[in-house]
Amino acid sequence: MATIKAAVCRAFGEPLIIEEVTLAPPGLGEVEVTLDAVAICHSDITFAEGAWGGNLPAIYGHEAAGVITATGDACGDFKLGDSVVVTLIRACGDCPSCAGGAPTLCETPHDTMAGPLKDAGGAPVDQAMACGAFAEKVVVSHRQIVKIPADMAREAACLLSCGVITGVGAAVNAAKLRAGQDVVVIGAGGVGLNAIQGARIAGARRIVAVDMSEEKLEIAKEFGATHGVLGTQDAPWKASYKALGGRGADAVLVTVGAIPAYEQAPRYLGRGGRVVMIGMPHSGAQASYEPVILAAIGQGMIGSKMGDVVIQRDIPWMIDLYQQGRLKLDELISGRWRLDQINEAIADTKTGSAKRNVILFDRDGAAG
Numbered sequence: 510m511a512t513i514k515a516a517v518c519r520a521f522g523e524p525l526i527i528e529e530v531t532l533a534p535p536g537l538g539e540v541e542v543t544l545d546a547v548a549i550c551h552s553d554i555t556f557a558e559g560a561w562g563g564n565l566p567a568i569y570g571h572e573a574a575g576v577i578t579a580t581g582d583a584c585g586d587f588k589l590g591d592s593v594v595v596t597l598i599r600a601c602g603d604c605p606s607c608a609g610g611a612p613t614l615c616e617t618p619h620d621t622m623a624g625p626l627k628d629a630g631g632a633p634v635d636q637a638m639a640c641g642a643f644a645e646k647v648v649v650s651h652r653q654i655v656k657i658p659a660d661m662a663r664e665a666a667c668l669l670s671c672g673v674i675t676g677v678g679a680a681v682n683a684a685k686l687r688a689g690q691d692v693v694v695i696g697a698g699g700v701g702l703n704a705i706q707g708a709r710i711a712g713a714r715r716i717v718a719v720d721m722s723e724e725k726l727e728i729a730k731e732f733g734a735t736h737g738v739l740g741t742q743d744a745p746w747k748a749s750y751k752a753l754g755g756r757g758a759d760a761v762l763v764t765v766g767a768i769p770a771y772e773q774a775p776r777y778l779g780r781g782g783r784v785v786m787i788g789m790p791h792s793g794a795q796a797s798y799e800p801v802i803l804a805a806i807g808q809g810m811i812g813s814k815m816g817d818v819v820i821q822r823d824i825p826w827m828i829d830l831y832q833q834g835r836l837k838l839d840e841l842i843s844g845r846w847r848l849d850q851i852n853e854a855i856a857d858t859k860t861g862s863a864k865r866n867v868i869l870f871d872r873d874g875a876a877g
């Protein structure tokens with residue numbers, strides 16, 4: 510049993526509390542990772558606010574990077590000292606979805622309340638999203654982690670765990686963009702910027718970013734958007750048609766949680782185009798659309814979870830592109846914080862900043 514510091518949610522909508530909790534040693538197929546960096550994702554905040562339900566007390570945090578400091582049996586070729594990113598994709602490897610190449614849709618239930626975390630009084634703590642990475646260490650399945658170069662900056666690497674693979678994967682894996690296609694990305698936040706750079710990497714001809722903020726549209730252009738459309742105007746899809754030479758897009762990627770974005774998304778599409786739904790609205794939120802239009806002009810709507818990635822396949826190529834200067838990671842970071850500043854970092858994220866706040870752990874224990 511390790512005793513570690515963690516940011517614990519004891520009541521939805523309340524600040525997280527820094528507590529000492531215990532972490533069980535890794536079991537079969539599991540590793541212990543001592544974290545260097547964890548980013549704050551909007552999903553962490555949505556959970557902490559109670560919008561998706563879930564168990565309490567809980568430790569959130571799921572975009573992490575660090576070093577393996579203990580291994581259980583049967584961990585493949587992972588070994589002590591390996592630098593890794595930790596993702597929330599705890600795929601069993603054997604169910605029909607995993608076997609069919611869709612590990613993000615793994616069908617095997619996993620009880621996160623029966624995970625490795627207990628509080629100081631010995632009561633179970635939920636290892637939310639199978640990570641619990643707002644903590645100095647995690648114990649996770651070796652299937653959730655991917656090796657990274659030892660010299661890769663952890664604050665950049667951790668971003669690969671969720672926001673980057675979700676956005677880039679949505680463009681490459683879910684929308685299956687081909688070179689020369691036209692793309693609209695609704696929302697230029699953390700996932701949206703990555704959908705934009707995914708579309709650029711896939712060879713899109715024109716990439717229209719749609720956002721409510723001029724400032725975010727400018728940032729979107731740094732990530733590869735060729736045009737920006739303010740979502741606050743009347744019928745913003747008309748400005749998109751104009752940008753695309755009078756036609757609709759081959760793919761519209763919706764990266765926000767706001768329902769009007771889902772209802773408007775098909776309006777941006779061209780014939781035969783696809784809406785890819787990536788953002789995560791609150792549970793129970795409903796959108797409406799006109800099925801006859803989709804049928805009449807062969808359009809489709811699909812959902813994409815975690816960019817439909819296979820982490821062992823996709824994270825290594827993303828690291829190569831990062832090292833070649835073709836995938837931006839450092840530019841996604843807006844702030845660096847200690848674990849004991851996590852509530853301030855969350856408050857800053859909630860202001861709608863386009864980018865990521867990262868918690869950095871001091872291995873010598875002086876901070877956090």
Ligand SMILES: [Zn+2]
Pocket residue numbers: 550551552553571572671672
């Ligand atoms: Zn996330």
Ligand SMILES: [Zn+2]
Pocket residue numbers: 600601602603604605606607608612614615616617
């Ligand atoms: Zn599975």
